[in-house]
Amino acid sequence: MKYPLENLTDTEFEILVALICSEILGTGTIVFSDGKDGGRDAEFKGTANNFPSKASPWIGKIIIQAKHTQRNNASCSESDFQSILKISVVPAIKKLKIKNEIDYYLLFTNRKLSGVQHPKIEDIFDAETEIENRVIGLEQIELWLKQYPEIVKRLNLNKLLLPLSFDENDLRLIVNSFYNLDKKKGDLSKIPENRDIENKNKLNALSKEYFDNVIKKNLIYFEQIRRFLADPINKEYLDKYENTIDDINAKIIIHRTDFEKFEMILEFLYDFVIENNPELNNKRRLVRLFLNYMYYNCDIGINE
Structure with a gap:
């Protein structure tokens, strides 16, 4: 997933960088407070866990710098970033070298970094400072976020995926109303037999493991939901339900990739609803049930 x-x-980007460094370098990564950083946002002293490789890790004083941009699709090849390197980064490294406070340098940025640009930037550092260095661009950061999903969870990076958000108030009202009913296990024989759920799972790339261990155990309550929504007295909730699935489906189609x-979509929607409606915390099982x-x-997702 791309965040x-x-x-x-x-500051949030600096924390993200520090958490990544705690994994690739070690828990001894020290983060500095906001303000003038003297060319460093964090540092690590010792033997790195597995950077640049497990076989040949860096050993010594590693200085870590984070350069964040709020521009979408920004690139390391752009002139403003080149100016940052020459005017800010290189002089800072030189000062650290004079003080004998640096052996290696790690620069993180959320800009795109091409295979052509990467060695050029490192060559600038090599020529100007003679300090071994690495530039970490957006692509590598995304790989590490996949490798270390706990970082995504700790920083709640799913909050950045706002395009998949929707007005969850209708679902909250539906859940609250359904919560007041006695939960009864339905007759599985009443679940439509002509539904090719295996094909739907395949079309939507929903894993068998998730279906068998999460969705399947909720099948016994689906008939009660169907009756609840079909009851004329609950037309208000049926309208809210139909508006909700319409909103969710449109978002899914646009952002499926x-x-x-x-x-992952179902769990994101679940987290989104719970995080924005703390009062549903003790009813969270019903939120997942309705999703x-x-x-x-076949109200959301591809059906054919």
Whole structure:
């Protein structure tokens, strides 16, 4: 999944970089407070865990710098970034070298970094400072976020995926109303037999593991949801339900490629609803139940 890191604040991006460094370098990564950083946002002293490789890790004083931009699709090849390197970064490294406070330099940026531009930037550092260095661009950061999903969770990076957000108030009202009913296990024989759920799962890239362990156990309540929505007395909630699935489906169609598997979409929607409606925390099972029902009932996702 790709996160719009340009929507982070500079401080949030620095924290992201520090968390990545805690993984690739070690927990000894020290983060400095905001303000004049003297060319460093964090540092690590010792033997790196696995950077640049596990076989040949850096050993010594590693200085870490984060250069964040709020521009979408920004690139390291652009003139403003080149100016930052020459006017700000290189002089800072030289000062650190004079003080014997640096052996290696790591520069993180959320800009795109091409295979052509990468060695050119490192050559600038090599020629000007003679300090071994690496430039980490957006592509590598995205790979590390996949490798270390706990960082995504700790920083709640899913909040950046606002294009998939929707007005969850209708779903909140539906859940609250359904919560007051006695939950009854339905007759599985009443679930439509002509539904090719295996094909739907394949079309939507929803894993068998997720279906068997999450959605399948909720099937026994789907008939009660169907009756609840079909009851004329609940027409108000049926209207809210139909508006909700219409909104969600439109968002999914537009942003489907941002999510590798469909269960990631369902779980994002679940987290979004719970985080924005703390009062549903003790009813969170019902939030997932309704999202599962939407999927199984072919109200969201690709059906053919």
